[in-house]
Amino acid sequence: MCGRFTLTERDLVKLARVLGAELDAALAAEWRPRFNVAPGSLALLVREPARGGARRLERARFGLPGVGLAKLTFNSRIETAFEKRAFRAAWATRRCVVPADGFYEWGGRPGARRPVWFHDPDDRPLLFAALWGEGDGGQLAFSILTTAAAGPVAALHGRMPVIVPEGGVDAWLRDGRAPPPPADAIVGRPVSDRVNAIANDDPGCLEPPVPDRQLRLL
Numbered sequence: 001m002c003g004r005f006t007l008t009e010r011d012l013v014k015l016a017r018v019l020g021a022e023l024d025a026a027l028a029a030e031w032r033p034r035f036n037v038a039p040g041s042l043a044l045l046v047r048e049p050a051r052g053g054a055r056r057l058e059r060a061r062f063g064l065p066g067v068g069l070a071k072l073t074f075n076s077r078i079e080t081a082f083e084k085r086a087f088r089a090a091w092a093t094r095r096c097v098v099p100a101d102g103f104y105e106w107g108g109r110p111g112a113r114r115p116v117w118f119h120d121p122d123d124r125p126l127l128f129a130a131l132w133g134e135g136d137g138g139q140l141a142f143s144i145l146t147t148a149a150a151g152p153v154a155a156l157h158g159r160m161p162v163i164v165p166e167g168g169v170d171a172w173l174r175d176g177r178a179p180p181p182p183a184d185a186i187v188g189r190p191v192s193d194r195v196n197a198i199a200n201d202d203p204g205c206l207e208p209p210v211p212d213r214q215l216r217l218l
Helices: 012-019 025-030 088-093 151-155 166-175 212-217
Strands: 005-007 034-037 042-047 056-062 075-077 095-100 102-107 114-119 126-134 140-148 159-161 187-190
Touching (some): 005 042, 005 095, 012 025, 012 056, 025 056, 042 126, 042 140, 042 166, 088 095, 088 126, 102 159, 126 166, 151 187
Parallel strands (some): 056 140
Antiparallel strands (some): 005 034, 095 126, 102 114
């Protein structure tokens, strides 16, 4: 599963260059680093242009309109998305990648679960395979695809985002060829429980956790 992630890059011009995408100057000027992207909040994506031309780095909301009681569908299983009615058309024509630099999972016993931030060991961007569509009010929105967890993520959760290597973006966007989960492409470290509250979206989310002893003294 991937319900929280980060994109702390300050320079969107640099990020767009890495992704081979065009960028609107107004978006670049307005952008601020994100330390706690949660379903319903705004993030970024890159998609294949509808009528040719260059790819663009665009603002989009995390989560597609849900089905039934679900208000938002922010994750979709890659093993079944192509055959599900809700995602069949998006799989065929509306694939995208969502840039990030890490994502959160929680571990530990119930009632005392602690967040872990997973990221590239060399601090390179992570590109999540995703499907885009129209959200509320016609706004661009997306759902991140997940796969069976591998490497250190598997110790905390059974699912993880599908990570597209930089060299695999064309194959994913144009042909729908998704890569296998990377077993050694990410590492994790414990972080502050500030990330538990979606209102907290600042560098403190990535600070080391406060030791239990200090928590008892406060």
